[in-house]
Amino acid sequence: MNDLAATAHSLFAPGKGLLAADESVHTATARLASYGIATSAEMRRQYRDLFFGTEGIEQYLSGIILFSETLLEKGNDKELFPASLVARGIVPGVKVDGGTEPMSSSSAELITQGLLDLPERLAAYHAQGAVFTKWRAVIRIDGDQLPSASAIHENAKRLASYAKEAQSAGMVPILEPEVLYEGKHSRARARTVLTETLGTVFSVLDEHAVDRASVILKTAMALSGKESGKKDTPEEVAEDTLAALRESVPSDIAGIVFLSGGQAPDQATANLEAIARRAREVSAPWPLTFSYARALQEEALELWKGEEANVPAARAAFLARLKKVSAALG
Ligand code: 13P
Numbered sequence: 001m002n003d004l005a006a007t008a009h010s011l012f013a014p015g016k017g018l019l020a021a022d023e024s025v026h027t028a029t030a031r032l033a034s035y036g037i038a039t040s041a042e043m044r045r046q047y048r049d050l051f052f053g054t055e056g057i058e059q060y061l062s063g064i065i066l067f068s069e070t071l072l073e074k075g076n077d078k079e080l081f082p083a084s085l086v087a088r089g090i091v092p093g094v095k096v097d098g099g100t101e102p103m104s105s106s107s108a109e110l111i112t113q114g115l116l117d118l119p120e121r122l123a124a125y126h127a128q129g130a131v132f133t134k135w136r137a138v139i140r141i142d143g144d145q146l147p148s149a150s151a152i153h154e155n156a157k158r159l160a161s162y163a164k165e166a167q168s169a170g171m172v173p174i175l176e177p178e179v180l181y182e183g184k185h186s187r188a189r190a191r192t193v194l195t196e197t198l199g200t201v202f203s204v205l206d207e208h209a210v211d212r213a214s215v216i217l218k219t220a221m222a223l224s225g226k227e228s229g230k231k232d233t234p235e236e237v238a239e240d241t242l243a244a245l246r247e248s249v250p251s252d253i254a255g256i257v258f259l260s261g262g263q264a265p266d267q268a269t270a271n272l273e274a275i276a277r278r279a280r281e282v283s284a285p286w287p288l289t290f291s292y293a294r295a296l297q298e299e300a301l302e303l304w305k306g307e308e309a310n311v312p313a314a315r316a317a318f319l320a321r322l323k324k325v326s327a328a329l330g
Contacts, residue, residue, distance in 0.1 A: 004214035007131055008172045008254035011091060011216065012287035015326045016062035018257055020293035021051060022095035022134060024067055031297075037306035041069075049075045050304055051297065052085065054315040060322040063091040063132065065174070065291065068121075071128040082129030093132035093174070094125045096162070100138050109151040110138045115161055122169035132172035134218065135162040141193050142183030142225065152177075156201045160208040167211055174257070174291070176218035177201050181261040183225035187232055191222040191240040198248035215253045218291050219245070220261050221271055234274030241271075242278050251285035258288070260295030265321055268295035273328035280330065290325050 001009065011018060023031055029039040032047060048070050051057075070081050071094060077084060082092040098114030112135065122133065137155035139147045159175045166173035177197050179190065198219065205212070222240035224230035245256065258275070260268040272290055279288055290296075299321055304314035 002213065004167060004170070004172055004211070005254060007091070008214045008216055009287075011062045011132070011172075011257075012255045012289055013062045015329055016060055017289035017325065017329070018093075018291035019051065019057075019061055019064045019296055020259070020291050021048060021070070022065040022067045023293065024095075024099060025069065026099075028067070031301075032306070035301045035305065037304075043306060044069070045073050046306070048073065048081060050300065050311060050314055051318060052081055053077070054318050056319055057322060058088040058090055060326040061090050062289075063093055065093045065095060065134050066130070067095055068125060071125060071130060080129070086129065091131050092129055093134060093172075094130035095136070096121060096125065096133045096166070097135040097137075103151055103154070106148055106151060108143065109140060109147060111151070111154055112137045112158055115158060115165075118162065118165050119169065122165060122171060126169055126171055130171065132174060132216075133166045134174040134176055135159055136176040136178055136218075139177060139179045139193065139197050140183070141179060141185045141189060147193060147197070152197050152200045153204070156197075156204040159201055160204045160210055163205060163210045163215060164208050167214060172214050172216065172254070173210075174216040174218050175201060176259065178218075178259060178261065179220045181220060181223050181226050181263065184228045185225040186228065187222055187224040187230070187236060187240055190220075190224065191244045194220065194222055194241075194244040195248045198244065202248065202250055212250055212253045217249060217253060217256045218259055219256060220259055221275065223261070223263070223271075226262060234270045235278075237271045238274035238278035241275055242282060242284060246282070246284065249286065253286060255287040255289070257291035260290075260292040263295055265295045265298055268292060269321075269324050269328050272325060273330070276328060276330045289329060292325065296321055296325065
């Protein structure tokens with residue numbers, strides 16, 4: 001196994017997964033505002049410290065995906081965040097895409113930016129301590145015509161270019177073509193779109209000669225749309241998610257991590273548990289784990305409210321959720 005593949009492999013240590021804490025300034029501002037917390041650069045730093053400063057997270061987290069701003073910030077312990085994570089055996093990574101914008105050919109669809117200055121930024125992030133990277137593309141399902149083959153293909157091409165650049169810079173790529181949960185679609189439609197999206201991503205990856213041994217896929221689960229009125233059982237989600245993955249994902253990538261996508265914490269935990277169980281039943285070839293943002297953060301943010309006095313209770317809630325999500329891996 002080469003060094004990059006070994007790093008990717010280390011993120012799948014038994015019982016451990018990833019915390020996605022890579023909200024951009026825009027997303028972090030909106031996230032905090034939704035909990036009634038006014039934002040500033042200092043409030044975003046405290047938001048990161050709330051989670052990273054929780055004692056014991058290393059039992060459940062192999063890595064944390066950071067936003068570039070956070071690579072240069074210090075925790076309340078006066079240590080740079082990446083160094084303090086490394087000291088606890090948690091691998092720091094960084095989101096490297098530049099966010100999305102509407103596609104010119106189809107304004108209901110989104111295309112991810114950020115390739116132009118990517119080599120320079122990768123070198124800088126690597127020097128700042130990031131070991132792995134993430135690029136998120138967004139695929140909308142809702143509407144009879146969506147997603148278009150051109151939106152999937154253009155996002156896949158950019159994911160492949162990114163993966164190649166990340167590997168050249170000596171960093172593990174996490175490819176996240178997120179099929180959105182929002183919408184009124186059925187679970188069957190989500191499964192079809194997942195299969196088509198992931199199939200396209202991996203065939204374009206081959207055309208770009210990306211080394212699959214250090215590629216990590218970050219994916220949504222196959223879920224009925226959030227506004228569909230349908231509540232899937234964890235077993236239904238597991239069945240359709242594994243079916244889509246087995247049809248479209250090569251067996252020799254480093255592993256698969258799941259995003260929570262707006263599911264409630266208990267829902268994301270129960271669905272992961274069923275997926276992990278089903279994966280064992282069908283002898284799925286890849287290691288699997290979580291890479292949640294909202295489902296891991298929600299309960300803690302509700303308690304925190306931006307107040308110092310609430311930090312211990314919020315951290316206890318975060319640790320309790322991590323313990324449940326880790327246990328769901330089985
Ligand atoms: P959620 O778990 O909140 O979907 O976030 C994961 C992520 O990394 C989105 O880019």
